[in-house]
Amino acid sequence: MASLRENYRALVIGASGGIGGAIAQALEADTRCGGVIRLSRRDNLGFDVTDDASVGQAAQRIAAQVDGLDLIFNATGALTIEGVGPEKALKAVDPQVMLKQFALNAVGPALLLKHFAALLPRDRRSVFVSLSARVGSIGDNHLGGWISYRAAKAAQNQIVRTAAIEIARTRPLAVVATLHPGTVETGLSIGYRGNHAAVAPSEAAANLLDVLNGLPPESTGGFFAYDGSAIEW
Template identity: 55%
Template sequence: MDRALIIGRSGGIGSAVAEALEARGVFVTGLSRSGDGLDVTDEASVERHLGALEGPFDLVFVATGALVIEGAQPEKALKALTAKAMVDQFMLNAVGPALVLKHSVRLLPRREPAVFAALSARVGSIGDNRLGGWYSYRTAKAAVNQVLHGAAVELGRTHRQLCVAALHPGTVETRFTEGYQDHNPTVTAAEAAENLLRVIDGLGPEDTGKFFDWQGEEVPW
């Protein structure tokens, strides 16, 4: 891997992945809302920022997302669900990565191996959902999984060496998971980055359209 584009470079996982890649000697381009004004929910912003870049990139990694938006906590029951919370989650966690993918296709090589990966979450798995709740967040993550799977089918016709994948990083010690770390084993952002890169390193075109956890195990849809 020679060149990587990290969307969400200023976040806990995004910055750790960028630093790990730079330590390998990879040339990293990073974009974020706080550092560059990139708003992944605004297509004009995505088009402007990605349109200013020159590819190709061997890796495009989308590390944006949020569990709590404007104070709306994950719902424990249907009675806590609100339209605004659901729309906010969908915009950031599904529409955002979809827009990045749309406008980064031109930055991906057409004939050489490459990976487009976006953070998802195991709670977005319909097949693995045995607890219920967390309606807005689960729905948004299930939606981004569908976007990635569908794009893998389409891009497989034009970018035969490309792998499009959804990745579950585990529970990572960042601001994203504050208040929810007692329920699951956690890892530092640096550890999560190494885990994710280990998975990415092993991805090939035969893995496109799939959903993997941080151990490289396939997660059911």
């Protein structure tokens, strides 16, 4: 993480998940890191990324502990919610299922940006990244299906891009972006990997950290894959 300052501070949201946990472990193993804060619904009682007050309270609590955050990594999100997976056809669309997808995969990142963007320093490079998915790309959609999940991730991409424009006005060195981790051996992808080769969470974490490490401020608002390539909207 040479592009972040010595003794940088990091926050991993969704740190109890497969990718989030691997990201936190990789950062904790970095001798240049000054500390990693782990935040998750499982380990922080009452924390809920879909609840405005909950996210606001978490941000206030963390702001009182540190003098800014150099890296904020949002690893929250889900493909299957409350046992319901992605739809395969229009006739399967359920409005309540769709709302839950949007709450977690779009509203959640919006609330995190709303409350945590102020913790990014104004005078040095900082990074806010949020996990998205290639299936959230409108231009890259050639298979159809998965309407609720695709739409929620596409909404997240727009939220992050719009937030990046605003954040750049006061924090010109900040990078705000969405990342596609590829197919990872986690509970999220079980049953949906198909013929796609899956990588271990530790490998996925290393790939993602390499990507964000190489992103210049000019790339803020972008959508990138685990290999650093840009993904069309």
